[in-house]
Amino acid sequence: MNEQQQTLWGFMAQQSDKLLTQTLQHIGLTFISLFIAVLIGLPLGIFITRKKQFSGTVLGIAGVLQTIPSIALLGFMIPLLGIGAKPAIVALLLYALLPIIRNTYTGITGVDSAVKEAAVAMGMNKWQVLFKAELPLAMPVILAGIRTATVINVGVATLASYIAAGGLGEFIFGGISLNNTNMILAGAIPAALLAILFDFLLSRLQHLNLKKLKTAVAALPLLLIIMSSFYFIPSAYGGKLTAGFTPEFMGRQDGNLGLQSKYGLKIHTIVISDAVMYKAAYEKQLDVISGYSTDGRLKAYGLIVLQDDKGIFPPYYAAPVVREDALNKFPELEKTLNMLSGKINDSVMTDLNYRTDYLHQSPERVAKDFLLAHTLWQPERNGKVGVVRIGSKIFGEQYILAEMYAMLIKGYTDYDVATKTGLGGTKICFDALTNNQIDFYPEYTGTGLLAILQSSKKTVDSLGGDKNKIYNYVKNVFKAKYNIKWLQPIGFNNAYALMMRQKQAKDLGVKTISNLKQYLESK
Amino acid sequence: MIKVEDLSKSFGKIKAVDHISFQVKERENLILLGTSGCGKTTTLKMLNRLIEPTSGKIFINGENILMQPPEILRRGIGYVLQNNGLFPHYTVAENIAIVPQLLRWDRKRIENRVSELLEKLHLDTTYLNAYPNELSGGQQQRVGLARALVADPPVLLMDEPFGALDNVTRSKIHAEFKALDELKRKTIIMVTHDVQEAFELGDRICLMDKGRIIQNGTPAELLFNPVNSFVKDFLKEQRLQLEFKALHLIDIWDWLPTSKKRETKLNLMSDTGLWESLEGFKFTNSEEISISHQNNEIKTVGFEQLMAAFYQYKKQQTHE
Ligand SMILES: Nc1ncnc2c1ncn2[C@@H]1O[C@H](COP(=O)(O)OP(=O)(O)OP(=O)(O)O)[C@@H](O)[C@H]1O
Ligand SMILES: [Mg+2]
Numbered sequence: 069m070n071e072q073q074q075t076l077w078g079f080m081a082q083q084s085d086k087l088l089t090q091t092l093q094h095i096g097l098t099f100i101s102l103f104i105a106v107l108i109g110l111p112l113g114i115f116i117t118r119k120k121q122f123s124g125t126v127l128g129i130a131g132v133l134q135t136i137p138s139i140a141l142l143g144f145m146i147p148l149l150g151i152g153a154k155p156a157i158v159a160l161l162l163y164a165l166l167p168i169i170r171n172t173y174t175g176i177t178g179v180d181s182a183v184k185e186a187a188v189a190m191g192m193n194k195w196q197v198l199f200k201a202e203l204p205l206a207m208p209v210i211l212a213g214i215r216t217a218t219v220i221n222v223g224v225a226t227l228a229s230y231i232a233a234g235g236l237g238e239f240i241f242g243g244i245s246l247n248n249t250n251m252i253l254a255g256a257i258p259a260a261l262l263a264i265l266f267d268f269l270l271s272r273l274q275h276l277n278l279k280k281l282k283t284a285v286a287a288l289p290l291l292l293i294i295m296s297s298f299y300f301i302p303s304a305y306g307g308k309l310t311a312g313f314t315p316e317f318m319g320r321q322d323g324n325l326g327l328q329s330k331y332g333l334k335i336h337t338i339v340i341s342d343a344v345m346y347k348a349a350y351e352k353q354l355d356v357i358s359g360y361s362t363d364g365r366l367k368a369y370g371l372i373v374l375q376d377d378k379g380i381f382p383p384y385y386a387a388p389v390v391r392e393d394a395l396n397k398f399p400e401l402e403k404t405l406n407m408l409s410g411k412i413n414d415s416v417m418t419d420l421n422y423r424t425d426y427l428h429q430s431p432e433r434v435a436k437d438f439l440l441a442h443t444l445w446q447p448e449r450n451g452k453v454g455v456v457r458i459g460s461k462i463f464g465e466q467y468i469l470a471e472m473y474a475m476l477i478k479g480y481t482d483y484d485v486a487t488k489t490g491l492g493g494t495k496i497c498f499d500a501l502t503n504n505q506i507d508f509y510p511e512y513t514g515t516g517l518l519a520i521l522q523s524s525k526k527t528v529d530s531l532g533g534d535k536n537k538i539y540n541y542v543k544n545v546f547k548a549k550y551n552i553k554w555l556q557p558i559g560f561n562n563a564y565a566l567m568m569r570q571k572q573a574k575d576l577g578v579k580t581i582s583n584l585k586q587y588l589e590s591k
Numbered sequence: 592m593i594k595v596e597d598l599s600k601s602f603g604k605i606k607a608v609d610h611i612s613f614q615v616k617e618r619e620n621l622i623l624l625g626t627s628g629c630g631k632t633t634t635l636k637m638l639n640r641l642i643e644p645t646s647g648k649i650f651i652n653g654e655n656i657l658m659q660p661p662e663i664l665r666r667g668i669g670y671v672l673q674n675n676g677l678f679p680h681y682t683v684a685e686n687i688a689i690v691p692q693l694l695r696w697d698r699k700r701i702e703n704r705v706s707e708l709l710e711k712l713h714l715d716t717t718y719l720n721a722y723p724n725e726l727s728g729g730q731q732q733r734v735g736l737a738r739a740l741v742a743d744p745p746v747l748l749m750d751e752p753f754g755a756l757d758n759v760t761r762s763k764i765h766a767e768f769k770a771l772d773e774l775k776r777k778t779i780i781m782v783t784h785d786v787q788e789a790f791e792l793g794d795r796i797c798l799m800d801k802g803r804i805i806q807n808g809t810p811a812e813l814l815f816n817p818v819n820s821f822v823k824d825f826l827k828e829q830r831l832q833l834e835f836k837a838l839h840l841i842d843i844w845d846w847l848p849t850s851k852k853r854e855t856k857l858n859l860m861s862d863t864g865l866w867e868s869l870e871g872f873k874f875t876n877s878e879e880i881s882i883s884h885q886n887n888e889i890k891t892v893g894f895e896q897l898m899a900a901f902y903q904y905k906k907q908q909t910h911e
Contacts (some may be wrong), residue, residue, distance in 0.1 A: 182673075183678060190670070191666035193662050200689075205680055505735075
């Protein structure tokens with residue numbers, strides 16, 4: 069865990085291969101889509117100058133396309149075009165269309181009518197008028213449109229990594245989920261530089277005098293094609309099975325690196341965002357994905373978890389972590405919180421998550437239903453003996469747990485409750501706890517071990533992925549170091565997991581990760 | 592050469608051109624004269640089908656142009672626009688070469704023709720590679736004219752070609768215009784709202800109002816035999832100057848005294864305009880000029896004699 073100390077330059081040098089690939093992919097993506105957008109937008113723009121009655125409709129549609137949020141647009145593309153290059157290019161080109169069509173239209177309609185009339189009067193046919201008079205004179209305006217489209221595309225292309233199309237987004241979003249600033253910057257800085265560079269070059273082109281512009285514009289298609297060829301399509305297909313892993317999973321020892329070293333798993337892999345991964349597996353775009361074992365989408369999309377028979381994914385058992393002084397201040401608290409202990413296993417948690425994430429039931433309702441079903445629910449006592457402050461991280465499962473704890477405290481003690489849910493990531497939550505902003509929140513053993521304690525590889529190896537050993541280790545160290553107590557585990561393990569579609573796993577006879585490896589190596 | 596029959600054009604309810612007919616003989620210079628909005632430009636544009644007529648027929652050399660492919664028709668008709676319409680992205684040379692390019696002339700031929708025209712139109716060859724925005728208004732007009740003349744079309748349509756020029760430049764270009772041999776062999780229809788210009792350059796004038804032709808005739812006919820008060824009023828201003836411009840020496844020949852031939856600085860043909868002849872006295876500073884008639888008859892007259900003949904001619908016109 070020395071990434072934090074490493075300089076940005078060091079990171080870029082070390083990852084120069086990847087950086088180059090991603091940059092080239094980024095340029096390629098930008099220009100392929102730009103090229104196609106020009107091929108579509110220019111004729112369409114010309115068409116609506118000829119048939120003005122269509123101009124409102126065409127510009128309107130292009131305008132609406134542009135307002136669709138990029139992630140949503142990429143999401144729409146998956147069922148139609150799958151994942152990978154195709155949907156990314158289509159989405160990008162849709163964004164690039166409006167400025168190109170609009171500027172072609174305004175450029176051509178803005179050409180001096182005396183010049184057009186002269187062209188006709190000298191006996192030019194309509195194509196000659198277009199190519200010899202209208203287009204050359206509209207070119208500065210059209211180029212301005214292409215310039216806008218290019219800059220938009222460089223920006224939106226970062227999102228292509230969400231659907232496994234590569235580009236600098238891989239570093240940016242990988243860095244965000246791994247909390248690795250150098251990685252974010254290694255993606256963001258080149259992306260920004262590309263935008264600035266292309267903007268500058270096109271602005272120069274736009275302001276060339278008319279004579280030079282002729283040659284420059286003639287060279288433009290060639291340039292576009294060359295730039296486009298930078299993009300060797302990262303094929304989303306090929307191999308027996310295709311895996312889609314999040315950027316975070318790709319970079320972790322307890323993720324893809326471990327899969328390779330401990331299992332020797334060799335699978336055709338693409339990088340994809342957590343947001344679309346489950347759906348893509350459901351749509352059969354992907355066969356194996358890296359998910360969280362209690363994610364509600366597991367149930368929603370009919371996926372099953374492959375057994376980690378060699379134990380490379382450290383356990384992430386959830387348990388409340390409480391400051392010792394809060395336990396002293398609220399003597400009833402520990403007992404009350406432990407009422408949940410052992411009550412929620414993996415499949416129960418998955419089901420609860422499914423209800424909030426997929427059925428969109430409120431965490432409150434899901435929590436209350438659960439407590440009622442397990443006869444743990446009691447009406448509020450409306451006690452006023454001090455206020456217990458509950459924290460939670462910013463995802464569904466934590467909201468549900470926080471609600472359950474709040475109900476238990478109100479029902480079984482005379483304390484009042486304040487909930488501070490949605491505290492960003494681990495770091496924010498833990499800082500709130502140590503700085504006496506909250507009294508407890510649910511944490512996971514694996515997170516405690518790796519993210520909070522930043523334990524060395526040696527320590528992690530010595531614990532051997534054993535559930536109890538890890539629990540005891542974090543419990544002891546937290547107590548000694550922070551005076552924070554880990555209460556009894558709730559029961560479920562929200563660890564990394566490999567998942568497949570139920571039916572496919574059954575058909576292939578794959579139950580464990582080792583099974584998967586055997587299947588991949590068979591024949 | 593050009594025959595227009597019962598031509599009309601309506602834009603919605605506006606009758607821009609209302610059942611007009613006229614003919615232009617070969618090498619004749621016809622002027623469409625009238626106030627703004629009377630339909631001059633519309634009439635002109637129908638002749639090369641920039642505007643399609645609502646009804647009526649147009650024949651050029653006996654062929655109905657409405658039956659011809661418009662592009663082909665237009666390449667045989669020179670057209671000078673009201674505000675020149677030069678291609679701002681083409682150099683002077685490229686602008687002039689547009690029609691030859693369309694006609695696929697070879698490069699050498701185009702080059703030769705372009706420099707020939709530049710010379711005739713008194714444009715310096717240094718302007719060949721200049722862009723229109725680097726030229727003065729007068730220079731732009733000349734380039735516009737060169738562009739229309741380059742393929743030597745038999746017919747030339749000009750829409751207020753000298754409209755945007757100051758008076759000094761305009762009279763200079765008028766003089767060049769009349770002297771240009773290329774133009775002498777062309778059938779020209781020219782639009783203007785400037786009466787002086789019409790009288791100076793036109794063989795015949797169509798005076799238009801509200802889409803109709805009020806009178807069609809030679810300048811002298813319009814001046815001395817106006818069909819109605821509209822024509823008379825239209826020509827009211829600077830009438831004397833118009834009269835000088837409308838008449839030629841031949842018109843007053845009979846009233847010029849016969850005399851022995853004497854040596855003079857200036858010898859004119861009898862088809863010279865009266866205005867030009869009077870100017871001749873001034874420019875050459877002579878007492879007398881010699882005028883030769885068709886059958887080699889020559890009269891030598893002084894300024895007073897010329898003026899006296901002019902008044903006699905006028906007196907006779909009003910008595911008729
Ligand atoms: N495209 C058009 N649509 C509608 N009305 C038109 C159009 N072109 C000309 N008109 C109308 O037709 C009439 C004649 O116009 P035209 O341009 O022929 O006049 P003009 O004699 O050339 O005038 P000017 O001396 O001002 O150039 C005017 O009333 C004008 O408003
Ligand atoms: Mg006009």
